[in-house]
Amino acid sequence: MIKQLIRPYLYCCVFLSFNAASKDYRIVLKDHLFYPAEIVVPANKKVRLLIENQDSTPEEFDSFDLNREKVLYPKRKSVIYIGPLIPGRYEFFGEFSPNTARGAVIVTEKERSNANN
Amino acid sequence: MLITSLVMSLNQLLPVAILLILLQVVAKQSLMKLLGGLILGIGLSFLFVKSAPLMSPLFDYQGLEYAQIGLCILIFISALYYAIKQATAAFMIAIISVMTLYLSHYIIYLIGFWQSNEAAQSLFIGTFLGLGICSSFSVLLYFLLSAIKQRFGLTPLLVLLALNSAAKLVVALDLASQIDLIATTVTVWDLRDILTENSEFGRVLRALIGYEATPNLTSLLSYVLSSVLFLSACYFIPKSITKEKS
Amino acid sequence: MKAINLFAATVLIGFCLLIPKLAYADGIVVDKVYHPYVLPFERELEWRLVSHQTDSGNILAQRIGLGGAINDTMALEGYLVGERDDNGDFGLQAYELELRWQLIEQGRLWADWGALFEFEKQHDADAYEATSGFVIEKEFGRASLTMNAFLVYEWGQDIENEWETEFRAQYRYRYLSAFQPSIELYAGEDFIGIGPGFIGLYRFEGQKQLKWEAGFISEISQSEKNHSFRLALEFEF
Numbered sequence: 001m002i003k004q005l006i007r008p009y010l011y012c013c014v015f016l017s018f019n020a021a022s023k024d025y026r027i028v029l030k031d032h033l034f035y036p037a038e039i040v041v042p043a044n045k046k047v048r049l050l051i052e053n054q055d056s057t058p059e060e061f062d063s064f065d066l067n068r069e070k071v072l073y074p075k076r077k078s079v080i081y082i083g084p085l086i087p088g089r090y091e092f093f094g095e096f097s098p099n100t101a102r103g104a105v106i107v108t109e110k111e112r113s114n115a116n117n
Numbered sequence: 118m119l120i121t122s123l124v125m126s127l128n129q130l131l132p133v134a135i136l137l138i139l140l141q142v143v144a145k146q147s148l149m150k151l152l153g154g155l156i157l158g159i160g161l162s163f164l165f166v167k168s169a170p171l172m173s174p175l176f177d178y179q180g181l182e183y184a185q186i187g188l189c190i191l192i193f194i195s196a197l198y199y200a201i202k203q204a205t206a207a208f209m210i211a212i213i214s215v216m217t218l219y220l221s222h223y224i225i226y227l228i229g230f231w232q233s234n235e236a237a238q239s240l241f242i243g244t245f246l247g248l249g250i251c252s253s254f255s256v257l258l259y260f261l262l263s264a265i266k267q268r269f270g271l272t273p274l275l276v277l278l279a280l281n282s283a284a285k286l287v288v289a290l291d292l293a294s295q296i297d298l299i300a301t302t303v304t305v306w307d308l309r310d311i312l313t314e315n316s317e318f319g320r321v322l323r324a325l326i327g328y329e330a331t332p333n334l335t336s337l338l339s340y341v342l343s344s345v346l347f348l349s350a351c352y353f354i355p356k357s358i359t360k361e362k363s
Numbered sequence: 364m365k366a367i368n369l370f371a372a373t374v375l376i377g378f379c380l381l382i383p384k385l386a387y388a389d390g391i392v393v394d395k396v397y398h399p400y401v402l403p404f405e406r407e408l409e410w411r412l413v414s415h416q417t418d419s420g421n422i423l424a425q426r427i428g429l430g431g432a433i434n435d436t437m438a439l440e441g442y443l444v445g446e447r448d449d450n451g452d453f454g455l456q457a458y459e460l461e462l463r464w465q466l467i468e469q470g471r472l473w474a475d476w477g478a479l480f481e482f483e484k485q486h487d488a489d490a491y492e493a494t495s496g497f498v499i500e501k502e503f504g505r506a507s508l509t510m511n512a513f514l515v516y517e518w519g520q521d522i523e524n525e526w527e528t529e530f531r532a533q534y535r536y537r538y539l540s541a542f543q544p545s546i547e548l549y550a551g552e553d554f555i556g557i558g559p560g561f562i563g564l565y566r567f568e569g570q571k572q573l574k575w576e577a578g579f580i581s582e583i584s585q586s587e588k589n590h591s592f593r594l595a596l597e598f599e600f
Contacts, residue, residue, distance in 0.1 A: 064315055069222075079296075081295055084302070096229070124416075249561050250560060252542070253542075253545065253559045256538060257536065260536065
């Protein structure tokens with residue numbers, strides 16, 4: 001039912017979107033810190049972020065620049081899709097620990113071998 | 118921990134307070150109904166958090182996002198219905214949905230960090246103060262919007278409500294692209310140098326009308342179209358009802 | 364709340380916003396907004412906290428003070444100020460002496476006037492600060508507008524000798540005595556902050572009362588995250 005509701009938008013997106021295959025980029029949350037704090041992804045491609053919360057407390061992955069918000073349950077992995085993005089710096093933080101859990105997604109034109117499949 | 122819980126509670130309470138005030142000024146609901154809605158909202162938020170482990174694995178680990186998308190759409194529809202018909206049921210559904218959507222984040226935070234006694238005290242004080250500041254903001258916003266209604270009529274309020282509801286649909290779109298349900302388009306503009314969403318004013322503007330510093334084309338189109346749809350429905354439907362009656 | 368009161372208050376606030384253009388003060392500008400009233404025989408114990416948060420860190424300042432009225436119109440209060448800086452060290456920062464003077468009887472003129480004088484000495488450094496200024500409060504129906512305008516002079520061997528100005532304003536709606544929502548504005552050097560808050564009081568028997576204040580001020584002169592949270596508790600006996 002939900003898919004039927006957004007069909008009109010899909011027609012719009014088909015003309016404008018880039019539907020390249022996505023690769024996995026891993027981020028680990030440990031002791032309220034993101035590793036790596038900065039992750040490099042290619043521009044104009046859909047990217048799949050795999051975030052693993054190794055802490056025993058929940059955290060919320062929040063990014064205004066990427067328009068993404070997701071609760072990361074303890075000892076669990078979560079998937080967030082981002083992109084396609086133009087080159088630049090997109091910051092994210094953990095809303096439950098905003099002073100420590102901070103990071104950024106750096107989007108560059110060059111294809112880097114940062115993908116973990 | 119006190120400051121974090123204060124800021125977090127403020128950030129999660131703000132969208133709830135703004136929608137509540139907007140609906141109250143459009144058509145006032147009695148205090149009993151308001152309190153009833155708030156209590157049910159808190160109850161359902163807790164229920165949502167408790168059932169999250171069950172919902173999350175559904176639809177290939179996208180169950181929670183589907184639930185949140187559903188809540189956003191529900192808020193839009195009930196706010197529109199309330200703007201046209203002023204039905205109490207629509208008011209309740211809108212308030213309960215928005216509370217479930219936003220307060221669940223805060224409840225997860227509280228439950229997750231409630232372990233030590235020291236943390237519990239800071240959390241409690243931070244929540245209490247956040248509630249106080251939010252209440253203060255709400256009272257002032259209520260009087261400001263009431264004064265605007267008195268002076269300029271209902272139109273500016275319906276515009277604000279339309280933008281606020283359209284912003285919820287944009288949230289639904291962001292969630293949908295987060296789980297790869299729809300494809301997103303590239304960013305249209307970047308206003309982070311002028312006003313970041315991370316600043317307090319940016320957050321208030323985001324909660325009020327869905328301000329985004331880096332919107333993509335799909336979000337922008339859907340925001341404009343749904344606001345226009347909202348306002349057109351508010352304008353044409355009551356007219357057609359009065360025409361039928363006469 | 365009448366529309367005319369809101370309009371008058373908005374015009375007054377708008378006019379007052381011209382004054383902050385001249386405001387120039389360093390350090391943390393967010394503190395409390397003073398009211399120009401002194402009760403004879405009042406004695407009070409006060410605790411204030413200000414937490415200033417930016418992207419680079421957090422500064423926490425607390426002060427505890429004891430004071431009382433020295434005659435019908437003047438009150439003297441002494442404070443100990445402690446600060447925790449970005450490194451996480453909390454220690455005694457300064458001593459402060461404050462004189463509040465109610466100049467006019469409440470309600471006699473179109474607004475209530477008072478004056479404030481402060482003297483502060485840093486604990487570990489040769490740095491002094493003297494403040495003097497006016498405190499005004501005006502009622503508009505159920506709302507009140509309070510403004511403070513201060514002139515500050517800093518001197519000493521460990522600090523640059525300079526003049527500073529500070530401006531503070533509070534617009535509050537007397538909804539209930541225990542909960543009066545407010546908007547506060549603070550202006551100093553490179554800093555203009557505005558935000559919501561509330562004040563309240565609870566009366567015990569006689570002259571005993573407990574007052575509380577909280578405010579969340581965001582800086583509007585910069586586009587990054589910069590907010591201050593303030594809390595004050597005052598027990599009068």
